[in-house]
Amino acid sequence: MKKKSVCEKKNFESIFNEYSASLRNIIYYKCGDMDIAEDIIQDAFVKLWLNCKKVFFNRAKSFLFTVANNSLLNHIAHQKVVLNYEQKPHSDINNQDPQFVMEENEFMKQLKSAIDALPEKQRETFLLSRIDKKSYKEISEMTGVSIKAIEKRIHYALLSLRESLGDVL
Numbered sequence: 001m002k003k004k005s006v007c008e009k010k011n012f013e014s015i016f017n018e019y020s021a022s023l024r025n026i027i028y029y030k031c032g033d034m035d036i037a038e039d040i041i042q043d044a045f046v047k048l049w050l051n052c053k054k055v056f057f058n059r060a061k062s063f064l065f066t067v068a069n070n071s072l073l074n075h076i077a078h079q080k081v082v083l084n085y086e087q088k089p090h091s092d093i094n095n096q097d098p099q100f101v102m103e104e105n106e107f108m109k110q111l112k113s114a115i116d117a118l119p120e121k122q123r124e125t126f127l128l129s130r131i132d133k134k135s136y137k138e139i140s141e142m143t144g145v146s147i148k149a150i151e152k153r154i155h156y157a158l159l160s161l162r163e164s165l166g167d168v169l
Helices: 009-031 034-050 057-076 098-117 120-130 136-143 147-165
Strands: none
Touching (some): 009 034, 009 057, 098 147, 120 136, 136 147
């Protein structure tokens, strides 16, 4: 049986379609800048294409995540990462009680600040779990750490957020 080649256009496209969004999100959660995340992902896929003869099809995901993570580490050069959260627009904001809108905006600022204050690995894991709805197993595979470590990171992130925000969570 012939092994799938990354160099075949349809196989490369299937890899891109399957992994580009989650890879972009994980890099974005680490660096907090969507433009940088998209540039890093684009470069990772270019490197995959240039090395398609060397990378086995079943190892393409690992290759992409490793290249993207290394590119990010080179880019930030040990600077502290600050996540820029965008507030979701409210379509019916004019119909809401102004006091509620003000309180909600204040809470969102506090939440953003509390998430930004989390250590990088806790923040990344927390956002992958709560925003991307990834399972602990998926996060474990993406980050290369055990499921137990993921559980611990989520636990400590929730404790920190609860301490910062009270029992709202």
